[in-house]
Amino acid sequence: MQVSPRFLTLLRLQLEQFSDRSDIRSLVVYLAIPRADGKPALMPTGHWPPQRMALPPVEEDASLLLPSEQRRWLPLRHQSTLLGALRVELAGSAWPANLHPRLQAAAQVLTEALLLDLEHQRLSEQLERQQQQLRLLVHQMRNPLAALRTFAQLLKRRLEGDPENRALVENLLVEGQQLHRYIEAIDGLTDPAALQSGPQSSGPLLLPPSLQSGNAAPLQERIEPLLQRAAATAALQGRPWQGPSSLPDWRGDSAAVAEILANLLENAFRYSPEGSSVGLHTAMASGGSPRLTVWDGGGAISPDEREAIFGRGIRGERGQALPGTGLGLALARDLARSMGGELSLLCPPNLAASDLPDAGNAFLLELPPSA
Helix, strand or coil, X not given: CCCCHHHHHHHHHHHHHHHHCCXXXXXXXXXXXXXXXXXXXXXXXXXXXXCXXXXXXXXXXXXHHCCCCCEEEEEXXXXXXXXXXXXXXXXXXXXXXXXXXXXXXXXXXXXXXXXHHHHHHHHHHHHHHHHHHHHHHHHHHHHHHHHHHHHHHHHHHHCCCCHHHHHHHHHHHHHHHHHHHHHHHHHHHCCHHHHHHCCCCCCCCCCCXXXXXXXXEEHHHHHHHHHHXXXXXXXXXXXXXXXXXXXXXXXXXXXXXXXXXHHHHHHHHHHCCCCCCEEEEEEEECCCEEEEEEXXXXXXXXXXXXXXXXXXXXXXXXXXXXXXXXXXXXXXHHHHHHXXXXXXXXXXXXXXXXXXXXXXXXXXXXXXXCC
16 A cells, blocks of 8 residues: 555654653554455554654564553554554553543544545546546547548549539548547547646536637638538438528637537437427627527427526436437537627527527527627
């Protein structure tokens, strides 16, 4: 059993608090180390007063196993597991009445600190194993992704005279590039420094820095692939799709906007009933602020859920039976607010724009003016 320097520091401080007791000759803390036969061996790990001589294990000092009026043992125990022991050697023969409570309190503090130290070590080892597996999976994912990209490029060459099918292959290549960005982002998260500097769980649910360019770029370049993907999804599901009549001439963190719209469109296709319409509506507000609305013609979300579904890990009633994590809307709203925008739910959609349906749901993304 290895303990951390922080535990050793706490152990030293706990023992030094007894320096005011002239009736104590020595204090020694032992850790229970499992032996080959399964029985614990008590190994010294700290003592007071300090001394240069290394103390032997309990099993190697026969005198410690003999009864003594000047010696007491306080176990460091968690439930039925012995973690260690605190040995107290008294200078006199009579035990002061006020000493034992202090020793018990010190033993309890050491037990709790040792439990926390061991749990921290266990979680650190588990995290390292997960990081190793993650790095291996990322490495292996690159190979089939590269093969798919190669096959798509070869197929694109063969479709020189078939613009309609060639466009489908071009969309495959675009989605492959996006997958590559995600893989690179996952690979970056295996760096311990990225875990320390990344967003905390109590903060906004933002994407890794590698997926947020922060640079001003035209929004149209990012939205066009999403529109093609949405049209293809609608065709496969046999439902109406209504794309925007025009796209906003807006520059900003278009990568983040694309992530927001991708989550909203995926939710619309996943959670709205079969056959119901899905669409993306765009408009410009006064001052040059874009208003992007992803809407569906399904049943309206319950009023008591309309704000709750933006919470992390929260899913509405109509999505309980479907796969998902409940993170999409939380991520979308946090990204919108990080850019100075807002994401809200309006029911029915014509509350967002008068030419939208009078039944269903609309997620309105309001962006700041163009950068």
